[in-house]
Every structure is written in structure tokens, then in C-alpha cells.
Amino acid sequence: MSANALERPSAANAIVALGVAIFILAPLLIVVPMSFSSAHSFEFPPPSYWLGHYRAYFTADWLRPTLNSFLIAVASSIVTLLVATPAAFAVCRREFGARRALQIILLLPMLVPSIIMAISYYSVFGVVGLNQTYLGVILAHTCISIPVVLTAMSASLRNLDRNLERAAAICGATQAQTFMLVTFPLLRPAFLIAAFFAFIHSFDEATIALFISSREVSTLPRRMFSSINLDADPVIAVASTFMIAIALTVMVVLTFLSRRRQAAEASR
Amino acid sequence: MTTPNAQQVSAVAPVSARARSGAAARARRLPRGIPTWLLLLPALAYLLATFGVPLANTFWTSISDPELSLENYRHIFTDPIYLTVYLRTVLVALSVTVLCLLLGYPLAHYMARKGGLVAASLLAVTGLCFWISFLVRTFAWTVILGNRGPYTEVARWLGFDPPPVLLFTTAASLIAMTHILLPYMVLTLYVVMSKLDVNLIRAAHSLGASRRQTFWSVVAPLSLPGVVSGSLLVFIFCIGFYVTPTLLGSPHDMMIASLISNEVETLLDFGTASALSMVLLAAIMAMLALYDRLVGLERITE
Numbered sequence: 368m369s370a371n372a373l374e375r376p377s378a379a380n381a382i383v384a385l386g387v388a389i390f391i392l393a394p395l396l397i398v399v400p401m402s403f404s405s406a407h408s409f410e411f412p413p414p415s416y417w418l419g420h421y422r423a424y425f426t427a428d429w430l431r432p433t434l435n436s437f438l439i440a441v442a443s444s445i446v447t448l449l450v451a452t453p454a455a456f457a458v459c460r461r462e463f464g465a466r467r468a469l470q471i472i473l474l475l476p477m478l479v480p481s482i483i484m485a486i487s488y489y490s491v492f493g494v495v496g497l498n499q500t501y502l503g504v505i506l507a508h509t510c511i512s513i514p515v516v517l518t519a520m521s522a523s524l525r526n527l528d529r530n531l532e533r534a535a536a537i538c539g540a541t542q543a544q545t546f547m548l549v550t551f552p553l554l555r556p557a558f559l560i561a562a563f564f565a566f567i568h569s570f571d572e573a574t575i576a577l578f579i580s581s582r583e584v585s586t587l588p589r590r591m592f593s594s595i596n597l598d599a600d601p602v603i604a605v606a607s608t609f610m611i612a613i614a615l616t617v618m619v620v621l622t623f624l625s626r627r628r629q630a631a632e633a634s635r
Numbered sequence: 636m637t638t639p640n641a642q643q644v645s646a647v648a649p650v651s652a653r654a655r656s657g658a659a660a661r662a663r664r665l666p667r668g669i670p671t672w673l674l675l676l677p678a679l680a681y682l683l684a685t686f687g688v689p690l691a692n693t694f695w696t697s698i699s700d701p702e703l704s705l706e707n708y709r710h711i712f713t714d715p716i717y718l719t720v721y722l723r724t725v726l727v728a729l730s731v732t733v734l735c736l737l738l739g740y741p742l743a744h745y746m747a748r749k750g751g752l753v754a755a756s757l758l759a760v761t762g763l764c765f766w767i768s769f770l771v772r773t774f775a776w777t778v779i780l781g782n783r784g785p786y787t788e789v790a791r792w793l794g795f796d797p798p799p800v801l802l803f804t805t806a807a808s809l810i811a812m813t814h815i816l817l818p819y820m821v822l823t824l825y826v827v828m829s830k831l832d833v834n835l836i837r838a839a840h841s842l843g844a845s846r847r848q849t850f851w852s853v854v855a856p857l858s859l860p861g862v863v864s865g866s867l868l869v870f871i872f873c874i875g876f877y878v879t880p881t882l883l884g885s886p887h888d889m890m891i892a893s894l895i896s897n898e899v900e901t902l903l904d905f906g907t908a909s910a911l912s913m914v915l916l917a918a919i920m921a922m923l924a925l926y927d928r929l930v931g932l933e934r935i936t937e
Binding site: 374375376377380381383384387388390391392393394395397398401406408409410411412449450451453454456457461463467469470471472473474475476478479480481482483484485486487488489490491506507509510513517542567570571573574577578588591592594595596603604607610611614615617618 | 668669671673674675676677678679681682685686688689690692693696738739741742744745746748749757759760761762763764766767768769770771772773774775776777778779781783784785814817818833836837840846871874875876877878881882892895896899905908909912915916919923927932933935
């Protein structure tokens, strides 16, 4: 029995772990109360509470960037899925010589620092007239989301039971029928997961947007950046609360989806 | 796990053999599927246009602006101001990596050993933090460390008046970057540590090893792959970090990313900015090669 006690982590470990968890959670505990604060600068704890910042958030100054971010994130998720899904099939299901090299190339946009991509886009988009346009931001965000979607799709593809497709083929389904009636429906949660990843990746991206978007096409992270950098506008707390809510939603949905997948695998 | 894999391999092999056996065979058996190159074409063409071309252009700018020479590189490798920035960037990235390891290891270790609901909720907290935009977290730290925030209150209460200034110093960007990159470290370590066989720990204890001995001779060596992988990941992300050091750090203590942006935005010196970008890119590539050597790049996303 004493050996059993030794397997468990020590009390000191528990205390340190709890401390680190509080450190990790600290911003959440600050940001949400601040969104209800009546202070006109960055002040915590709030002197009193009201909803004034929420009212300010729902004006063009903040709503416009939020809407822009939504549009850009949705558009770039769709384009990323279209471009990266076939590649995920190739990487997971085909054998070819340069496979490993290709896998690495397809990961690179995620690993190159965004400041490098930001000035690179700024120069090139300046020549072709894509700076300060929605299309420019969407194109850039799609590029950096490709590795994310590829990874998510590959993980799901590898977990897919290929016997189901074989069964369809044996029963006389053509390739196209197998894909449309078996593979695609099975992959629907995978598409959803990958789309979420791409959405968040674009929605949170700040550096590239800072360089290539303008006031008109300003994204929410860009607006938040200038709020911290220039005007110390406390409405940023509302925008932050909103983004935390999105993160929470994404996490709950992803947990739910992966639970369902695990349950499906367990029942096989 | 091994059986379906073996099946997969044997099922894939004839497909690829057939794919290679010429256009005539493919034409006869058309529905065998889309050729591999066609599957890869959209992604590769897209990346060539929006990744390869812009980077190549930046490289070209670095050797051709203002004239075709290596002058920009000579400039950024001899001017002591730039050398200080590289050194500072590496030092900050190393400090953040060490801090993440010091904070992340105990948490990951605790979650892996404890298991159950406690571990699940700690994992959820880490995961949530991972998903929250780093701008939100940067904002939170400007409030926490600001002169009307909790840090100042606590420091006053402890008798520091006026409290030492943290906001807009390297210390502030260090704290915030550690916070932002910590989830990467914790999750990487946790993946490795949760796979650690408990029987090994049981065996060590039953052979009379103390807690400390078991940790240093069993747990620590077996978690080393996670330590290496997590540290490299944090370091790689940290040396290119732009937004957080710009917002929280001191303008006098720039890191390389802020320097690049500064060259473009205030000095309009694209040649120098491009050369600096290429140096940063080369450093990242070297780190990635090291990662590939030690861990395997295809596992970076696990």
C-alpha cells in the first residue's frame, strides 16, 4: 500500500501545479470582470460595474473590425479546406518518393515567423495591389492556415476505418460513390474540426493583418493592437471577453466531437 | 494498432504500383482515383504563389535594395546595434524557454501522475488558455502589470513604494511570452509523460528507490524527449515573436521582430529589413533542422 502512495504525485508537486494553473488562468480572471468595469482606463480591480463598454463595443468602431474578422476567417477557412483536403488525402493515403519532404514543406507556413511573412506580403501585395483589401488578408491567412488544416485532416484520415470503404467497394460502389456515400459522411466531423482550427487561426492573426490591412479592412486583432498601443481604450476588455467566449465554444465543440469519435471507435 | 496499419500498408502498395504503371493502364481503370500529383497540385500551387514567391521576393530585396550587393548583410553583421539585438533575442528566447520548462514540467508531471478529474480540469484550463487569442492575453498582462493593476497593489502592500516598474520593460514581455507559450510546453510534456508506464515507477519503488531517486533515474530520463521537443518548440516560436514584445516591452530593448518592423515602418529601409528577415529565417531553419534531427519534424503537431 505504501508503494501505492509513492506512485501518486507529492504534495509539493500538487501545490506548484496549482500555482502554475492559477498563473495560466490569471488573464481570464482579469479580463471578464474588466469588461463590466466603469473605469475609462486599464484599471483593476474595477471601481464599479456598468455595461457602458458593451454599448461602446456595439458601435461601428469595434463592430466593423469584428465583422471583418468574421468574414475573413470564414472565407479563409473555406479556401483552406478546399486547398488542403486533397493534399491531406495524398499525404495520408499515397506512397510517393518525396512524401516526407512534402510533408515538411506543407508545414512550413506555420513555422516561419509571421513578421517575415508580414513584410513579404507587404512588398508583394504592394506591387499587385492587394494591400488593404479583403482578398489580400484572406489569401495570406489561407496560406498560414494550410498546415493547421492539413494536420487536423491527416489525424482524422488516419483514424478512419478503411474497412468501411473496402466494404463499399466490395458491394459494388464506384470510387465516386464510395467517396460520396462513405468517406465524406465519415469525415464530416473532421471537416468541422479542421474548419474550426482554420477559423481561429485566422481570427487570432495580428501581425500580418497589421501590415497589410487598412483602417477600412481592419481586423479585430488589429483594432485590439491599436487599442493597447495607442488609445488604452477599455472596450478591448469586451472584445477580449467575446474572444474568450469563442475559445470556450471551440473547445467544448472539439471535446464533444472527439468524445463522439472515441465512442464510435470503442463501439467498433 | 499494428494490424490495421499492416493492412493499410498492404492495401496502399498495390494502388501505388498501379498508379505508376503508365497512362494506358490508368485510362483502362479510370475510377481507380485521382493521381497523387493532382491531389497535391492545389496546395502546392497555392503555397508557391502565396508563400514561395513573397519569400523569394524578400530574399531578392535583401540583395538588391538599394543595389545588387551583399551590403545589407555586411551592414547587419557589423553594426553593433544589430548584434546587440540578436544577442538580446536569443537571451530572451532562452529565458522564456527555461521559464516555460520550470513552470510547465511540474504541472505536466502532476497531471500525468494524478489522472482523474483533477488532471482533466487542469488539462482543460491549459487547453482553454491555448485557444485564447494571444492578444487577449497580452492585454490582460498590460492590466495586471500596469500602474493601476493588481501587481502594483500587491507590491505596495508588500512595502514597495513606489513599486519597481514592470510594464514596458523586458521583464514584462518575458512574463507575458512565458504565459503565452506555456500551454505548448505543458501539452507537449503531458503527451510524453502520460504514456510513461506506471509499472516502471512501481518497480523502482518496490526495489527501494525513494521518490527523488525514482524521479531522477526513471521519470526524468523517460520524459526527456518531451523536454527537448517542448523546449525547441517554445524557442522557435519565441525568437520570431512580434506583437507581445512590441506592446509590453521597452522600445529601447527591441527583439529582432520589432527591429524588422521598425526598419519598414519608420525607416522605410526594405533592404535591411529583408536581410534581417533572411537571417531570422535562417536561424529558424537551423532550429527546425535540429528539431528534425532530435524529434522528427512530422511530430511537431502532435
